[in-house]
Amino acid sequence: MMDFPTFIYLYMVLNTSKYSFLWMLLCCMFIFFSSCKKNKDKPLPQIMLTFPRELDAFIVGDSIPVIAQITHTMEIVSVKVVLVNAEGIPVLVPKYIYPGSTSYALDYEYPITKNLQSGNYSLLVSAGDGSNTAKVYTQLMISGVGRFFEQAIAICQPNSLNTYVYGIDADGDYENILNLDHGYIDSDISSDHRQLYILKPSPDILIAYNLDSLVEIDFSVNASPPYPEFHSVSYFQFSPLAYVPNANGEIRGYNSQGSPIFITPLNTDTIPLQCYRHDNMMLAYCVRRGGPERFIRQYYEGTGVYRAGLKININVVDIFSLDPDQAVVFGNDDTTARAYVYDITGNAFYSEISMPEGIVSQLAEVSTGRYLIGHENGIYLYNHNDASMSLWLSGISVDVLVYDDLSQYVYYAVENEVYVHRFSDAALLQQVLLPYEVANLLIQYNN
Structure with missing residues (x-):
């Protein structure tokens, strides 16, 4: 980086009409690199995290003691504490603190209030001065609550002006959990x-x-x-x-x-x-x-x-991923069902899947490459791995179809009736008669 006397000398040499353009260019470069050097040399807040320690273990319901000493050469504007997953995405609500001083002793109990799944997470402590932010990550092991079924949720419409929500438990009993005075x-x-x-x-x-x-x-x-x-x-x-x-x-x-x-x-x-x-x-x-x-x-x-x-040339009903490069697209043309393998990278349909004659209305993914197809003649099971199509359940035309991957149950609705079948053998387990026609079915888990 040139010093100031050198800069003055170049000014005297180049500040002529002949070299005026070079002089303007040199000025811009001087300002740019001076500002870059200034930002690069600007100190960050210092975070000395003493607790938790690397790979400390906690369980859902605990609070994580977060103890750190944060210092800076200027005012610390904000401090953030948050638990993130392996992708760096927050899984709990962040805690924000605004010290307004050059030194801050962080001592906070960060609660694990959510039903997280067991695994490795990272506690992030960051401190900023309004321009620069320092970050410290500490990997933790969280023992979560096992995932379990809570209820199926049925969205019903008695008319165009009201929407009622019902919860259906594992025994097939239902209750009205929400009434909305608007359409859907x-x-x-x-x-x-x-x-x-x-x-x-x-x-x-x-x-x-x-x-x-x-x-x-x-x-x-x-x-x-x-x-x-x-x-x-x-x-x-x-x-x-x-x-x-x-x-x-x-x-x-x-x-x-x-x-x-x-x-x-x-x-x-x-x-x-x-x-x-x-x-x-x-x-x-x-x-x-x-x-x-x-x-x-x-x-x-x-x-x-x-x-x-x-x-x-189809109306899409659903799209499912097969692998990073391919997806399967289900839909209908003007007269019958169509399905294609979609090359994502090449952006083209490159093969068609043979579908039964008739219209498809609903789909549910059982696992990658296996799909339940709500068809006007029944529910079909398509296995992409061996290109097989079989009639899983005949004689029905479903309005809504959803798969509970934890229990391996199939839920579907026909008008105001909800049916629950075991996937493995299509055995009927429950039949729930609701007061109104079902517009959607959703599965609620604990996490």
């Missing part, structure tokens, strides 16, 4: 966030109800102009966001506090109706705005940046 668009559930997501119409609003106290609303988000309409809501296991496509041509993913973390660019040409998670991509089934064309569009999950789009 779609719903989904996050057992790990303990939230029930419901889209209401006119005006369209995403509402996140607290599963532990359904009278409490964790957050709500209104659809925004110029086209204030929501089309669906999707939560994917091990994903921290609820994804909502809207009529403005974008998809937004909201965290458990209702903040939009994932946002795709506005696209005025197509409207996303449904989204599907695939490895590090988000796939969206879209229709042309004002036209009949249909598309699958790919977005990078980390950034929301558009990658590719494929024009298709």
Whole structure:
């Protein structure tokens, strides 16, 4: 880096009309590299974490004693304590502290309030001065509560102006757990966030109800102009966001506090109706705005940046991942069911799966490559591994179909009746008659 006398000498030599351009360029470079050096040399807060220690063990319900001495050459604006998973995603609510001094003795009991699964997590302690942030991670072992079935949730519609929610326990008994004085668009559930997501119409609003106290609303988000309409809501296991496509041509993913973390660019040409998670991509089934064309569009999950789009000739019902490079797409054309293997990297359908004649309405994934297909003639089981298609249950046309992977039970609804079958032999276990027609079925676990 040049010193100041050198800089003055160059000024005298170059500050002529002949070298004026070189002088301006040199000034810009001097300012740029001076600022870079200044930022690089700026000290970070110092965090001396004395507890917890590396690989300390805790169980759900404990509190983690967090003891640290934090010092800095300037005012410490904020300190954050949070437990994160292996991907660095917070699994508990962060604790924020605002010292407002150059030294702070952190001594805090951080509660493990959530039903986490057993595994390795990291405690993150960070301290910032408003410009720079220092971070310290400590790996911990958490013994969680085993995952178990809590209830099936049935979303029912007595009419277009009301929505009733019923909980069905493991014995097949049900109770009315929530009455809503509005219509219904779609719903989904996050057992790990303990939230029930419901889209209401006119005006369209995403509402996140607290599963532990359904009278409490964790957050709500209104659809925004110029086209204030929501089309669906999707939560994917091990994903921290609820994804909502809207009529403005974008998809937004909201965290458990209702903040939009994932946002795709506005696209005025197509409207996303449904989204599907695939490895590090988000796939969206879209229709042309004002036209009949249909598309699958790919977005990078980390950034929301558009990658590719494929024009298709079917109405998509569902999409499932086979491996990082392939997905299977189920849908219908104007007359019958269609299914294709989708090459994600090449962005093309490269093989068609033979489907039974008739329309498909619902699908449920049993495991990777095995799917239950709700067909107008019954429920079929498709195994992609050996390309086999068999009739799992005949004589019914289901309105809703969902699979409980923990109990290995199949739940489906026909009008206002919910049926529970064992997957292995299709034996009927329960039949629940609800007061109103079922619009959706969701499975709630403890985490």
